Each structure stands twice: as structure tokens, then as C-alpha cells.
Amino acid sequence: MEKKQFQAESKRLLEMMINSIYTQKEIFLRELISNASDAIDKIYYKALTDSSLTFDQDSYFIKVTPDREARTLTIRDTGIGMTQEELENNLGVIAKSGSLAFKKEHEAKDGHDLIGQFGVGFYSAFMVADVVTVITRAVGHEQGYKWESTGTEGYTIEPWDVAETGTEITLKIKDNTEDETYDEYLETYRLKALIKKYSDFIRYPIKMDGTDGEEQTLNSMVPIWRKNKSELTQEDYEKFYAEKHYGFDKPLKHIHLSVEGAVTYRSILFIPETIPFDYYSKEFEKGLELYSNGVLIMEKCSDLLPDHFSFVKGMVDSESLSLNISREMLQHDRQLKLIAKNIAGKIKSGLQSLLKDEREKYETFYKSFGRQLKFGVYSDFGAHKDQLQDLLMFHSSKEQKLVTLDEYVSRMPEEQKYIYYATGDSIERIEKLPQTELVTDKGYELLYFTDDIDEFAIKMLMKYQDKEFKNVSSGDLGIDADDAQTEEEQQENQDLFDYMKSQLEGKVTSVKASKRLKKHPVCLSTEGDVTIEMEKILNAMPNNPSVKADKVLEINPQHEVFHSLKAAFETDKDKLNLYTALLYNQALLIEGLPIEDPVNFTNDICKIMV
Numbered sequence: 001m002e003k004k005q006f007q008a009e010s011k012r013l014l015e016m017m018i019n020s021i022y023t024q025k026e027i028f029l030r031e032l033i034s035n036a037s038d039a040i041d042k043i044y045y046k047a048l049t050d051s052s053l054t055f056d057q058d059s060y061f062i063k064v065t066p067d068r069e070a071r072t073l074t075i076r077d078t079g080i081g082m083t084q085e086e087l088e089n090n091l092g093v094i095a096k097s098g099s100l101a102f103k104k105e106h107e108a109k110d111g112h113d114l115i116g117q118f119g120v121g122f123y124s125a126f127m128v129a130d131v132v133t134v135i136t137r138a139v140g141h142e143q144g145y146k147w148e149s150t151g152t153e154g155y156t157i158e159p160w161d162v163a164e165t166g167t168e169i170t171l172k173i174k175d176n177t178e179d180e181t182y183d184e185y186l187e188t189y190r191l192k193a194l195i196k197k198y199s200d201f202i203r204y205p206i207k208m209d210g211t212d213g214e215e216q217t218l219n220s221m222v223p224i225w226r227k228n229k230s231e232l233t234q235e236d237y238e239k240f241y242a243e244k245h246y247g248f249d250k251p252l253k254h255i256h257l258s259v260e261g262a263v264t265y266r267s268i269l270f271i272p273e274t275i276p277f278d279y280y281s282k283e284f285e286k287g288l289e290l291y292s293n294g295v296l297i298m299e300k301c302s303d304l305l306p307d308h309f310s311f312v313k314g315m316v317d318s319e320s321l322s323l324n325i326s327r328e329m330l331q332h333d334r335q336l337k338l339i340a341k342n343i344a345g346k347i348k349s350g351l352q353s354l355l356k357d358e359r360e361k362y363e364t365f366y367k368s369f370g371r372q373l374k375f376g377v378y379s380d381f382g383a384h385k386d387q388l389q390d391l392l393m394f395h396s397s398k399e400q401k402l403v404t405l406d407e408y409v410s411r412m413p414e415e416q417k418y419i420y421y422a423t424g425d426s427i428e429r430i431e432k433l434p435q436t437e438l439v440t441d442k443g444y445e446l447l448y449f450t451d452d453i454d455e456f457a458i459k460m461l462m463k464y465q466d467k468e469f470k471n472v473s474s475g476d477l478g479i480d481a482d483d484a485q486t487e488e489e490q491q492e493n494q495d496l497f498d499y500m501k502s503q504l505e506g507k508v509t510s511v512k513a514s515k516r517l518k519k520h521p522v523c524l525s526t527e528g529d530v531t532i533e534m535e536k537i538l539n540a541m542p543n544n545p546s547v548k549a550d551k552v553l554e555i556n557p558q559h560e561v562f563h564s565l566k567a568a569f570e571t572d573k574d575k576l577n578l579y580t581a582l583l584y585n586q587a588l589l590i591e592g593l594p595i596e597d598p599v600n601f602t603n604d605i606c607k608i609m610v
């Protein structure tokens with residue numbers, strides 16, 4: 001038996017490997033099982049060109065056997081095995097991957113892709129084992145070998161009698177230390193969980209003896225995403241959703257993708273029905289499960305989902321990712337970006353088809369996650385608005401339900417210039433807003449904005465199908481009311497309005513004869529970009545920036561109150577001052593704005609009673 005030394009660099013490399021490449025020790029099992037699967041795949045490839053070999057899928061398996069007494073864990077495969085030379089090359093030279101070489105030589109394609117590529121995974125066994133023993137016999141060879149190593153001290157190889165071809169790797173599991181327990185890698189339940197987590201979709205059965213001595217197969221083997229859509233039922237997808245713990249609800253829709261071309265990947269995406277309890281909180285983590293060739297790489301890959309689709313659950317499996325050496329992370333690569341972009345497009349079209357074909361479901365979805373879409377329109381300076389605008393919905397005054405912007409615009413009468421909206425805390429409240437009178441009187445449809453984000457999102461959108469949005473409280477509504485008449489009233493009463501404005505001491509930028517009011521005596525409107533709703537929201541924020549809207553007090557010249565104002569202006573200035581203060585405060589109340597001095601306000605009311 002000859003003892004060989006690792007090359008000096010290899011020795012250091014191995015130390016580094018064992019101590020620093022992986023953040024989680026548990027992945028050693030994933031690595032050894034992946035190697036075993038590769039070894040079986042290699043027989044499959046060889047059989048394609050070598051007529052002396054046949055590949056009978058059913059006779060291949062991987063078996064995992066823990067032995068608590070002996071503190072060993074054995075992983076056996078019925079794969080291609082290794083010759084003495086291969087043992088030296090593959091397990092004696094770190095970062096030399098026999099699998100990578102094999103892949104190149106056989107131009108491995110067609111789905112049975114080998115997992116190994118870096119030539120380091122095997123050594124992860126030393127994270128949990130003091131001694132690793134490999135007993136192997138290569139296909140087509142009579143002589144078997146035993147390779148053994150304690151890690152950095154080098155390895156031994158000797159001929160060994162091996163009954164069947166394949167490889168058996170035995171780990172002598174380390175003793176527990178103060179900070180680490182290794183016992184768990186001898187526990188059946190823990191090993192089963194690890195196999196389920198990382199290796200569920202290895203294409204060959206992974207077997208283990210159950211506590212009753214019966215052999216069990218632990219992995220599902222064929223992942224649902226590799227199956228044909230036509231073979232799968234709604235229940236299959238729902239079962240997958242539940243098994244994966246994507247949510248407790250039933251998904252509203254699934255999107256099953258098999259994409260080839262500039263990027264190649266398979267994916268199943270779900271639109272959930274209900275909001276996870278922590279969805280709109282900092283704790284919520286978005287992301288999709290990421291698999292490389294059926295092996296789990298990341299549980300939540302956030303780069304795969306834009307924030308505005310962070311409610312989507314599901315997984316992606318791709319062969320074309322550049323993994324880093326530990327397979328724990330991805331190099332920030334182009335492939336991943338391309339996949340993410342592609343997926344975002346598919347989610348959008350999935351949601352659109354839900355909207356078109358299953359309106360009720362879409363509305364359920366929208367009630368849960370519409371806010372997220374609106375945030376998406378607003379965020380990143382509107383970068384995603386094109387992707388999202390067709391997915392938006394708002395409550396309509398005409399339909400009394402949620403409508404899309406497209407539906408609104410397609411119903412607009414020809415002379416209508418703008419898409420009108422009104423803001424408020426609730427639908428009931430907006431319905432009573434005096435500012436809406438002119439627009440609804442005209443027979444125009446109104447969109448109700450009840451979410452904080454609504455108006456901000458729409459400001460970012462600016463236009464939809466070339467139609468601008470208009471808040472019913474804004475200065476110019478673009479409606480040809482009896483302009484001439486209002487203009488006349490305005491000029492006739494300019495002195496009265498100026499007087500009232502000066503009485504209000506900078507609280508309003510002007511007092512005007514209103515075009516929009518029909519039945520109500522007063523309302524507030526705004527000039528400029530900041531609306532009253534925005535003022536409310538901005539001022540409610542921490543470090544409030546104290547933004548003020550330029551408010552206009554509008555008086556309805558047709559209302560009886562107006563005659564009282566005019567009369568008071570002629571004869572009784574004290575009365576006019578009182579009326580002005582009252583009307584202004586009423587307008588504030590209608591808008592849902594706080595009255596600056598409520599005591600004063602009630603005193604004023606008492607004054608007119610007595």
C-alpha cells in the first residue's frame with residue numbers, strides 16, 4: 001500500500017475548502033448524492049455510444065445508510081465507479097472535476113445533465129467526517145479499490161475486493177464539540193429532511209431503510225415542472241403549492257413555463273389568493289426557489305422577482321446558471337438577469353389573462369395585491385409603469401365596481417378631455433364630495449381613489465392612452481360649463497372675494513365663483529401640483545416635510561348663501577367675517593382636513609343661532 005502526498009497547494013486548498021467555502025455543513029449530503037447521481041448518469045451517456053452497455057433505468061439507485069453505533073454514514077451508488085487512475089485524478093487533485101471532463105468529452109446534452117463542475121463538492125464531506133472511505137469498482141473492470149483519507153493528511157489507495165460495480169462512500173462522523181453537534185447526520189429523520197430539501201428531484205431513487213427495516217424511496221424524482229402541462233391537473237399544481245408551503249390558501253392561478261432560447265429554464269409560478277400576514281411589513285422576504293438541474297440552490301432568490309410582483313410564489317430550474325463554487329450563491333450573471341426579465345413579462349401576461357378570462361379571480365387578487373402594483377407604478381421614478389398600467393383598477397362612479405383604465409378610456413365621450421378622479425378615505429365619503437358635482441352632472445365617469453398611494457401612482461403615470469388624469473378638486477377641470485356666466489359673477493363680485501381672501505389671512509390663495517358646484521355652497525380646490533389629498537398624506541409622514549397645497553375657496557354663486565354674503569358685504573362686515581370663517585371651516589371638514597380652532601368654530605355657530 002503506497003501513501004501519496006497531496007500537492008502543497010492542494011493541502012492549503014483543502015483546508016480552505018473545509019473551513020470556508022460553505023456556510024452550511026448540511027450541504028455535504030447534497031454534494032455526495034449529486035456525485036452519485038452523476039455517476040449513474042455517466043452510465044446512461046456511455047450506453048448511448050457503447051453497444052456493450054445497456055441502460056435500464058430501474059436497476060440504478062442511491063442508498064443512504066446511517067449507523068449510529070459505528071458513527072458512520074454510507075452513501076452507495078450503482079453508478080460508473082472509478083478506476084485507480086480516476087481515484088487519483090478525481091479525488092487526489094482538488095478542483096479537478098471528472099464530471100466536467102466527462103461532460104466535455106461526451107458533449108452531454110438532452111436533459112440528463114451532470115451536476116458536478118468544480119471538482120470540490122466531494123471534499124465537503126470533511127466538514128462533518130474525520131475519515132472518508134471510498135470503495136469503488138469501475139464499470140467494465142474486475143478489480144476494485146479502496147481510497148481513504150483523513151482530510152489534509154493525504155490519502156491511501158489499495159486494491160479491494162468489490163462485489164458489484166459502483167461506489168460506496170463511508171463517512172466517519174465527527175464527535176460533537178461544544179459548538180457543533182454532528183449526531184444529527186446519523187438521525188434518520190434529519191437525513192430524510194435533508195434529502196427532501198436538496199435532492200428531491202434527483203432522477204434516481206434515493207433509498208433508506210425505515211425504522212421497520214423496510215427500504216423506502218425518499219425522493220420524488222420527477223419534478224412536476226419537468227412534466228408536460230398536458231399530463232398535469234389543477235389538483236397536481238395545488239398539491240405542489242401546498243407541499244412546498246408556498247401558502248395556506250389555494251393559488252388563484254399557476255403559470256407553468258418551459259423556456260428555451262437566449263435563456264433556458266423551467267418554472268412554475270403561482271398567484272396567491274390571500275395576503276401573507278407579514279406581506280406589507282419589513283419582515284416579508286420575496287423570492288423564488290432556485291434549482292440548478294433539479295438540485296436546490298437557494299430557497300428565496302430575490303433577484304428573480306421585481307418588487308412589484310413580490311407576491312408571486314414558485315420556483316425556477318435552470319441549467320444555464322453560473323453558480324459560485326459552493327452553489328450557495330450565483331455569480332451576478334447575465335443569465336439570471338435575463339431569466340428575471342423574462343419571468344416578469346410572463347407574470348404580467350399571466351395577470352392580464354386572469355383579468356380577461358377570470359375577472360372575479362382577478363378582482364380577488366387585486367383586492368389583496370393591487371396596492372403593491374400601484375406602489376410599483378410609483379417606485380423607481382416610474383420605470384415599471386408601462387408594465388403595470390394595464391393591470392390597475394379603480395372603483396368607478398358609473399359601474400359601482402372596479403374598472404381598468406382601458407375600460408374607462410374606451411367609454412369616454414368624445415368631448416371628454418380628461419380621466420377624472422376624486423380622492424377620499426372611502427367610497428361613501430367621495431360620493432358626497434361637492435367637487436364631484438360638475439363632472440357627474442356632465443355624465444362623466446369618475447374614478448375613486450381611496451388608497452394613499454393612488455394619487456402618487458397616477459401622478460407618476462401622468463397619462464393613459466394619451467389622456468391626462470384630472471383631480472375633480474383641481475383648478476381647471478377642462479369642462480365648458482357656463483363659463484361666461486361664472487366669469488361675470490366673478491368680475492361683479494371681485495371686491496367681495498378679495499375681502500374674504502384677506503380675512504382668511506393667507507389660508508387660501510384665492511376666493512372664487514365656482515363653476516363646479518351645483519347644490520353645495522362651498523368647496524376647496526387646489527392650484528398647482530400638490531393636491532389636498534397629497535398634503536394630508538405627506539404631512540402624516542415621519543419628519544413631515546410640511547407641504548401645503550395652494551387652496552382655493554370656491555363659492556357657489558347660485559346658492560342662497562351667496563346672496564347672504566353679498567348682503568353682508570354691503571351692510572354688515574362683522575357678519576361677513578363670521579360667514580367667511582364658517583364657510584372656510586365647512587370646506588375643510590368636507591375635505592377631511594382638521595379645523596385649526598374647533599372651539600372658535602363652535603362659538604361661531606352659536607353666534608348665528610342666537
Ligand SMILES: Nc1ncnc2c1ncn2[C@@H]1O[C@H](COP(=O)(O)OP(=O)(O)OP(=O)(O)O)[C@@H](O)[C@H]1O
Pocket residue numbers: 031035036039077079080081082090091096097098099100115116117118119120121122123167
Ligand atoms: N460516487 C462517485 N462515483 C464516481 N465518480 C465520482 C463519485 N464521486 C466523485 N466522483 C468523481 O470525483 C470527481 C470530483 O468530485 P467532486 O464532488 O469533488 O467534484 P464535482 O462533482 O466534479 O464538481 P462539484 O464541485 O461541482 O460538485 C467527480 O467529478 C467525479 O469524477
